[in-house]
Amino acid sequence: xxxxxxxxxxxxxxxxxxxxxxxxxxxxxxxxxxxxxxxxxxxxxxxxxxxxxxxxxxxxxxxxxxxxxxxxxxxxxxxxxxxxxxxxxxxxxxxxxxxxxxxxxxxxxxxxxxxxxxxxxxxxxxxxxxxxxxxxxxxxxxxxxxxxxxxxxxxxxxxxxxxxxxxxxxxxxxxxxxxxxxxxxxxxxxxxxxxxxxxxxxxxxxxxxxx
Amino acid sequence: xxxxxxxxxxxxxxxxxxxxxxxxxxxxxxxxxxxxxxxxxxxxxxxxxxxxxxxxxxxxxxxxxxxxxxxxxxxxxxxxxxxxxxxxxxxxxxxxxxxxxxxxxxxxxxxxxxxxxxxxxxxxxxxxxxxxxxxxxxxxxxxxxxxxxxxxxxxxxxxxxxxxxxxxxxxxxxxxxxxxxxxxxxxxxxxxxxxxxxxxxxxxxxxxxxxxxxxxxxxxxxxxxxxxxxxxxxxxxxxxxxxxxxxxxxxxxxxxxxxxxxxxxxxxxxxxxxxxxxxxxxxxxxxxxxxxxxxxxxxxxxxxxxxxxxxxxxxxxxxxxxxxxxxxxxxxxxxxxxxxxxxxxxxxxxxxxxxxxxxxxxxxxxxxxxxxxxxxxxxxxxxxxxxxxxxxxxxxxxxxxxxxxxxxxxxxxxxxxxxxxxxxxxxxxxxxxxxxxxxxxxxxxxxxxxxxxxxxxxxxxxxxxxx
Numbered sequence: 001x002x003x004x005x006x007x008x009x010x011x012x013x014x015x016x017x018x019x020x021x022x023x024x025x026x027x028x029x030x031x032x033x034x035x036x037x038x039x040x041x042x043x044x045x046x047x048x049x050x051x052x053x054x055x056x057x058x059x060x061x062x063x064x065x066x067x068x069x070x071x072x073x074x075x076x077x078x079x080x081x082x083x084x085x086x087x088x089x090x091x092x093x094x095x096x097x098x099x100x101x102x103x104x105x106x107x108x109x110x111x112x113x114x115x116x117x118x119x120x121x122x123x124x125x126x127x128x129x130x131x132x133x134x135x136x137x138x139x140x141x142x143x144x145x146x147x148x149x150x151x152x153x154x155x156x157x158x159x160x161x162x163x164x165x166x167x168x169x170x171x172x173x174x175x176x177x178x179x180x181x182x183x184x185x186x187x188x189x190x191x192x193x194x195x196x197x198x199x200x201x202x203x204x205x206x207x208x209x210x211x
Numbered sequence: 212x213x214x215x216x217x218x219x220x221x222x223x224x225x226x227x228x229x230x231x232x233x234x235x236x237x238x239x240x241x242x243x244x245x246x247x248x249x250x251x252x253x254x255x256x257x258x259x260x261x262x263x264x265x266x267x268x269x270x271x272x273x274x275x276x277x278x279x280x281x282x283x284x285x286x287x288x289x290x291x292x293x294x295x296x297x298x299x300x301x302x303x304x305x306x307x308x309x310x311x312x313x314x315x316x317x318x319x320x321x322x323x324x325x326x327x328x329x330x331x332x333x334x335x336x337x338x339x340x341x342x343x344x345x346x347x348x349x350x351x352x353x354x355x356x357x358x359x360x361x362x363x364x365x366x367x368x369x370x371x372x373x374x375x376x377x378x379x380x381x382x383x384x385x386x387x388x389x390x391x392x393x394x395x396x397x398x399x400x401x402x403x404x405x406x407x408x409x410x411x412x413x414x415x416x417x418x419x420x421x422x423x424x425x426x427x428x429x430x431x432x433x434x435x436x437x438x439x440x441x442x443x444x445x446x447x448x449x450x451x452x453x454x455x456x457x458x459x460x461x462x463x464x465x466x467x468x469x470x471x472x473x474x475x476x477x478x479x480x481x482x483x484x485x486x487x488x489x490x491x492x493x494x495x496x497x498x499x500x501x502x503x504x505x506x507x508x509x510x511x512x513x514x515x516x517x518x519x520x521x522x523x524x525x526x527x528x529x530x531x532x533x534x535x536x537x538x539x540x541x542x543x544x545x546x547x548x549x550x551x552x553x554x555x556x557x558x559x560x561x562x563x564x565x566x567x568x569x570x571x572x573x574x575x576x577x578x579x580x581x582x583x584x585x586x587x588x589x590x591x592x593x594x595x596x597x598x599x600x601x602x603x604x605x606x607x608x609x610x611x612x613x614x615x616x617x618x619x620x621x622x623x624x625x626x627x628x629x630x631x632x633x634x635x636x637x638x639x640x641x642x643x644x645x646x647x648x649x650x651x652x653x654x655x656x657x658x659x660x661x662x663x664x665x666x667x668x669x670x671x672x673x674x675x676x677x678x
Contacts, residue, residue, distance in 0.1 A: 017530050018405060018505050022645045027626045031276065031290040033250035033297050035358075045647045054290050083526060085406040088439065089645060090624075091341040092248065093357035114375075114409055114441050115341055115355055122359035171373070173234045184359070185259070188367045191228055191236055195264075195369060198227045198238055208331070208462035208470045209240050211267070 002124050003181035004154050009078030009105065010147040012068055013139050019082060020089035021116060025098040028053055038094055039101030043069060073147045081138055082109040086127075087116025096123040106152050108159075110135050121174045122184065126154060128168045154179060214480035217446050218377050218412045221352035221477070225335045227369055237372045240334040242364050243320045244271035244307065246298040247626070248339025252362035253301040263305050264368040270329045271302050271309040274319045275626045279589050279616035282312060291627065305365075318592025318618040321345040321559035325429065326592055328458025332447045332474040337364055342559045342642065344435040347444030348428035349451055350477040352412070354441040375441070376410055376486040379479075381417040384494040389676040391569070392427035393561060393640070393659035395419060395491070396434040397499035401509040403489060408440030411487065414479060415445050419493035425454040426565045433560045434642050437506040446478035498675050500546050501644045501657040503534035508644070510546065512662070512674045518542035537646055538654050539634065547672050549656070553637040554579070554586040554667040555649070556613075556660055558623035561640035562591030564598050566660040570640075571604040573664035573678065579612040580670030586613040587629065589621040613667070625650045638666035 029041045031054060040058040047069050049062040063070045080099065086109040087095060096119045099107070105125060110132040112120075120127045130138075141161065142148040151160035154175060159166040177184070188195075203210050215223070227236040249271070256262065263269060276291035286292035295312065302309035310316040316323060321342050324330040336346045336353035339361040346353035360370055380403075382395055400407075413435050415428070423431065428445045435443025445451075452471055455461050462470050497511035508531070510517065519531035519542065535542060540549070556562070556570050567590060579586045588608045590596035596618055599605055605615045622629040623641035625648070631637050633652025640663050641648075644655040658666065665673045 016533070017526055020643075020645045022624075022643070022648050026647055026651070027624050030247050030626065031288075031294050033254075033294055035251045045651055051651050085409070085439070088405055089341065089643060091339060091355035091357055093251075093339075093359060096357075111406060111409060113406070113439060115357060119357035119359065122357060172232055173230070184371055185261070185363050185366050188236060188363065188369055188371060194228045194236070195238070195367065199368075202238070206333070206470070206473065208466045209334070211462070
């Protein structure tokens with residue numbers, strides 16, 4: 001996995017609560033057996049006026065001018081500003097794949113659904129939790145004539161918005177993995193002896209689990 | 212000894228090791244696999260030159276993409292076909308047991324796991340699907356995972372996890388006739404909200420939960436994720452053990468006795484403490500109908516569509532207006548005046564034999580209303596379908612004008628050909644009423660099987676208690 005390094009990015013504000021993973025990447029695109037190429041279909045049903053199917057030439061489709069991703073101000077945004085319970089619904093990792101493929105590296109919201117939150121870290125996306133009032137303030141700033149830019153420093157756990165510095169909390173283990181770009185499977189396999197010992201014990205205690 | 216919750220017991224029995232910060236390596240007993248969230252995980256294994264650690268802990272079946280008609284012609288959509296074929300090839304390559312589309316044991320992954328006894332009390336169960344919480348009905352710790360974690364489980368038989376907080380939802384009293392497990396869980400979601408369980412593992416308890424059959428508990432736990440909780444579960448009792456007995460993957464002989472002794476310990480100890488407690492009175496619950504685009508947008512069938520003008524929170528009121536607009540509904544419309552176009556009985560929430568019996572009991576001797584363009588019954592597995600046909604349920608549905616289909620996820624998420632067209636309104640026994648869930652522009656109302664059946668016959672919602 002890529003190491004998560006400090007960067008400065010433009011903010012795209014998505015002012016809806018309870019954005020679900022069906023909205024982030026509709027089901028017809030889940031038929032792919034690949035991990036990449038989901039970006040053009042991120043938020044497909046909100047982003048385009050016509051119905052999208054896999055294999056379509058998305059550059060020829062009609063964009064919905066009222067959807068934020070199509071707003072000229074937010075082109076090239078790498079930070080998604082969202083409302084509470086972002087990413088609720090299914091466990092599809094296609095949701096963070098689509099966000100990452102589009103170019104989002106950070107999401108800022110008051111809260112996330114658990115599975116989505118967890119999936120983000122597996123894909124070098126940093127989901128930041130801030131108080132609803134702070135998020136409100138950022139929505140106000142992001143609605144200006146030009147895009148709001150935020151500096152993101154995971155190592156320092158800080159966002160810089162103009163002169164303002166906003167701290168954020170993140171689980172130390174997850175932070176470490178993102179910063180170092182660590183592969184979870186590799187980490188777990190360092191404990192293969194412990195797994196083996198556990199299995200041997202359980203074979204005696206609960207043999208019906210090993211048939 | 213320190214009193215433990217059921218969650219504590221399930222967790223403690225599966226911890227391989229714990230770091231100082233509480234990050235644990237959790238052992239996984241059963242991994243269920245389907246075609247949508249696994250191909251990239253198998254590809255990851257191949258790229259890294261890894262093999263599954265325990266092939267016997269995996270069970271696979273295609274469900275999301277499979278057609279529910281004309282199975283003998285295979286899958287016509289080439290993209291869907293490739294995904295289903297890829298699952299088959301991966302299972303052959305890695306030696307994993309798969310119930311393929313032409314196997315009578317094929318079905319929705321969350322239906323076949325318990326049906327086969329592949330899910331047993333006390334297990335940790337995962338699957339690349341959020342509705343894995345279903346299996347908590349058997350006193351398991353079961354939760355959905357993403358594809359990276361699917362690969363992680365395949366490679367290591369473990370997951371890196373932090374323990375959730377614990378919530379007890381106690382549903383006391385007796386539910387009225389016509390108030391089902393589906394209505395109980397919808398009412399709970401209406402009460403605590405779709406994020407109410409975020410960060411929690413939920414234990415469902417109380418008289419109304421003990422009164423539910425094991426299949427009813429599956430419906431209940433299935434939608435724990437719709438309340439934000441990755442896992443929801445019910446303590447083991449005699450019903451659980453009776454349910455498991457004799458199933459193909461269940462233990463027999465001496466191991467059966469040994470297993471029962473352990474399973475009987477799978478309940479919360481007297482005096483154990485939860486981080487949060489919610490109490491619901493079952494006696495006051497009525498059949499539930501969702502009116503919006505989130506499962507928390509739910510009311511009793513005897514009331515009306517809520518009015519956002521009565522809501523103080525501007526973000527919430529805005530969300531309600533957007534939902535009413537999408538659903539094509541006016542505030543304050545009585546629920547029983549909402550007319551429908553389609554009816555779907557199926558999904559991992561409500562496609563088991565008891566669900567089909569409940570729907571058939573309402574349908575028997577009636578016909579679907581003229582305004583219902585399509586009414587589908589999609590059994591949860593080939594074996595459920597077979598059982599229903601032995602009981603003559605298929606004939607009841609077909610005589611009434613329903614279509615009787617082959618098993619799969621079908622119109623719950625419309626990855627196959629079964630879907631709503633824009634603007635169509637559906638009474639559905641599934642679990643999500645999100646925008647576009649059952650087809651772009653489609654409008655979903657979540658209800659119980661009996662309520663869906665009654666809606667099909669009357670063409671609009673009716674209070675099942677009045678039939």
